[in-house]
Amino acid sequence: MNPPLLDRPLRVLRACLHLLVAGLLGLAAGAAVVQSAAHAGAVVASAAVLGVVYAAGAALSRVGRTAGATAVWLAALDATWLVLLALTPAGVYLAFPLFFLQLxxxxxxxxxxxxxxxxxxxxxxxxxxxxxLTFAAVIGPALGAAVAVGTVLGYQALYRESQDRARLIDELTATRGELAAAERTAGTLAERERLAREIHDTLAQGLTSIQLLLRAAERALPQRPDTAAEHVTLARTAAQDNLAEARRFVHALAPPDLDDRSPATALHRLCATTTAQSGLPVAFDRNGPPAELPAPVEIAILRIAQSALANAVQHARASRVEVTLSYMDDGVALDIVDDGIGFDPAALPAPGNAGGYGLAAMRARARALGATLSVESAPGEGTAVAVSFSEGAP
Known part of the structure; x- marks a missing residue:
């Protein structure tokens, strides 16, 4: 099968070959008639038979596809040509198209x-x-054979190059498809990781707070109905906030805590809410004059603080947590320090297991913005989470 690039040139060459054979047969027959050769009738008949044999090979689909049919047709063609060559010297010109057919x-x-x-x-x-036997009688057919061989070899080289190019294009197309599939897979995984962080930092933590508040209300309900009512009120507020987070999550808007507020104000509110919901004292402090920050950095600061405070409430058994937001000349830093039981950072469970998303999500958020996040902790020594965003972060 020929590459599509060579289909049209090959059809043109075949048409030219057919015309060449017909012209040479007409020349041989016409020359015999005009010159009143002794065997003019035999020359015309031989030329006609050769033309019929050639046309039959061009019309039969098996010629060129099966070795047996091709060999029989070429043998018949050569035999009729030899007869014509024996009858007239003009038959020697038919050797040239025969060269192309044989090759x-x-x-x-x-x-x-x-x-x-x-x-x-x-x-x-x-x-x-x-x-x-003259020099012209030898050099003429020899040159014709050399031209035919060179032409066919050149065509075959072009054919192989075209095949290689078509194969390369197919490989590039397949590679492009594989790359697109890999990019889609990477995008899916990145989106899945983003959704996991968002759910962990917003919906999951909000639902955990609601659960803790309702459990506290349930314990206080028989003897302290007023306290239970306060817990229910806080749970309802947390549910409202969580609903706002869910709507923001669906519509991909900015976090409600940052609407019309600076990060410092949002963090102050977060610390107060955490204290009210959990009973854990959380102090907030701001250092340096506030500066305008890019929206992704503001969101990351709030989310990392939410995740770190949730870990402190659920796991640290701390008696106090301090949150500090520091505005510096070259960026902004967030520190969350508790005096809890601490842990071994190297022994954290992998993401996907219980409690495995918190620090991994914080690190992913920081890494996405080119920030540096460090976690210092040891059993019995509390925990310090520090993240630093350099100036110019997106």
Missing amino acids: HLLPMRPGLLAVAATTLAAVAGFGWHQGS
Whole structure:
């Protein structure tokens, strides 16, 4: 099968070859009639038979596709050509299209042998008609054979190059498809990780707070209904905040805590809410004059603080937590320090296990914005989470 790039040139070459054969057959027959050759009738008949044999091969689909049919057709064509060559010296010109057919339809080695045999037959026939073997009788068919061989070899080289190029294009297309699939997979995984962080930092923590408040209300309900009512009120407020977070999450808007507020104000409110809901004293302090920060940095500061405070409430058994937001000349830093039981950072569970998303989500948020996040802790020594955003962070 030929590459699509070579289909049209090949059709043109075949048409030219058909016209060449027809023209040379007409020349041989016409020359015999005009010159009133002794065997003019036989020459015309031989040329007609050769034309019929050639046309039959061009019309039969098996010729060129099966080795047996191709060999039989070429043998019949060569035999009728030899008859014509024996009758008229003009038959030597038909050797040229025969060269192309033999090289095109036969494998390279048999094709070259057939061309050599046809060349010898052409030289011998032309010399026999001339009565002597001259230099012109030898060089003419030899040059024709050389031109045919060079042309076919050039076409085959072009064919191989076209095949290689088509194969390369197919490989590039397949690679581009694989790359697109990999990019889609990477995008899906990144989006899944983002959703996991958002759910952990917002909805999951809000639902945990509601659960703790309702559990406290349940314990206080028989003897202290006023206290239970306060817990229920806080749970309802937390539910409202969580609903706002869910709506923001769906519509991909800014966190409600940051609406019309600075990060310092949002953190102050977060600390107060955490204290009210959990009973854990959380102090907030701001250092330096406030500066305008990019929205992604403000969101990351609030989310990291939410996650760190949730860890302190649920796991640290701390008696106090301090949150500090520091505005500096080259950026902003957030520190969350508790005096709890601490832990071994190297022994954290992998994300996906219980409690495995908190620090991983904080690190991912910081890494996405080019920030540095460090966690210092040891059993019995409390925990310090520090994240630093440099100036110019997105």
